[in-house]
Amino acid sequence: MITPVLRAKILIPTAFVSLIGLFSFSYYITVRFAGAGDRVIYGKKQSDLAAEIRDELLARSDTQEVSYRSSDGTKISGIFFKRKNAKANMLCCHGYRGNKEFMFGLVNLFPEYNLLFFDFRAHGQSGGSYISLGCHEYKDVLASAEFLKNKAQKEQGKELPFILLGISMGGSSSLKAMEFEPDLCDVLIIDSAFSDLPTMFMRGFHLKVGLPHYPFFPVMRAIFHYLGRCDIQKMSPVETVKNIKKPILFMHSCNDAFIPAAHSLKLYSHARSDKSKIAIGPNCRHGWLHNYHPHWFKRKVSRFLNRTVFAEKF
Numbered sequence: 001m002i003t004p005v006l007r008a009k010i011l012i013p014t015a016f017v018s019l020i021g022l023f024s025f026s027y028y029i030t031v032r033f034a035g036a037g038d039r040v041i042y043g044k045k046q047s048d049l050a051a052e053i054r055d056e057l058l059a060r061s062d063t064q065e066v067s068y069r070s071s072d073g074t075k076i077s078g079i080f081f082k083r084k085n086a087k088a089n090m091l092c093c094h095g096y097r098g099n100k101e102f103m104f105g106l107v108n109l110f111p112e113y114n115l116l117f118f119d120f121r122a123h124g125q126s127g128g129s130y131i132s133l134g135c136h137e138y139k140d141v142l143a144s145a146e147f148l149k150n151k152a153q154k155e156q157g158k159e160l161p162f163i164l165l166g167i168s169m170g171g172s173s174s175l176k177a178m179e180f181e182p183d184l185c186d187v188l189i190i191d192s193a194f195s196d197l198p199t200m201f202m203r204g205f206h207l208k209v210g211l212p213h214y215p216f217f218p219v220m221r222a223i224f225h226y227l228g229r230c231d232i233q234k235m236s237p238v239e240t241v242k243n244i245k246k247p248i249l250f251m252h253s254c255n256d257a258f259i260p261a262a263h264s265l266k267l268y269s270h271a272r273s274d275k276s277k278i279a280i281g282p283n284c285r286h287g288w289l290h291n292y293h294p295h296w297f298k299r300k301v302s303r304f305l306n307r308t309v310f311a312e313k314f
């Protein structure tokens with residue numbers, strides 16, 4: 001017969017070991033999600049592949065490597081594309097675990113605009129150790145927008161319409177940036193963004209690890225809060241979008257396996273501007289509509305811009 005004392009001697013160490021295991025596993029997964037790293041893509045390190053693309057981009061006559069700092073001092077690395085007789089400035093914000101070089105497909109899609117590609121903090125050549133999935137990345141959007149406006153105006157001597165394009169995490173970060181500067185841009189193009197971070201965080205955990213989110217998520221949330229100095233509950237693009245007065249074009253693949261199109265539909269349903277639109281596109285890898293279906297992407301964006309920022313010309 002197991003006495004209460006013996007039961008306690010068994011259960012207490014078991015519970016202690018279980019808690020240590022829960023914390024250790026949660027910490028490992030959180031760091032894997034949020035820590036800066038170098039993935040292997042197509043048999044190459046992401047940094048090596050990015051360097052090859054960067055060399056090709058910088059060999060062009062219209063490009064310049066640039067750097068500046070976010071409001072909290074984080075170094076941001078970028079590539080500026082100066083276009084002759086540019087019609088507008090377009091700031092391009094990549095997604096989670098992406099980098100500025102992987103947006104190369106936008107270079108030839110939009111030859112009529114000055115472009116700025118940049119690495120978010122803890123990505124590519126920029127500074128920072130942890131990815132906060134938009135909680136702090138919005139500061140990088142604000143700093144990049146200010147840099148592009150000043151750079152383009154200095155180069156061309158006039159102010160141009162400003163287009164903010166964000167993909168996945170870059171899209172959600174762009175929406176959050178509008179909280180702090182409502183007139184940051186003239187229009188937004190938000191591709192494959194998540195509508196709220198906790199839901200996306202739990203889905204990402206389940207997809208990558210294959211385990212139910214409980215009991216790991218509460219522990220991971222606390223660890224993420226400590227490492228990233230942010231509260232994921234406050235990263236809610238669906239709440240932010242309600243107060244954005246600028247027109248927004250939401251775009252999403254019809255069969256996105258990572259962030260379902262339902263996120264963009266939800267964001268669109270709360271958009272404030274009656275000029276906002278949504279375009280659900282063909283099947284492709286998450287956040288790669290502009291590379292997999294460039295003609296469709298260009299057509300949808302151009303039609304939207306012609307009806308909003310360039311409407312006076314038609």
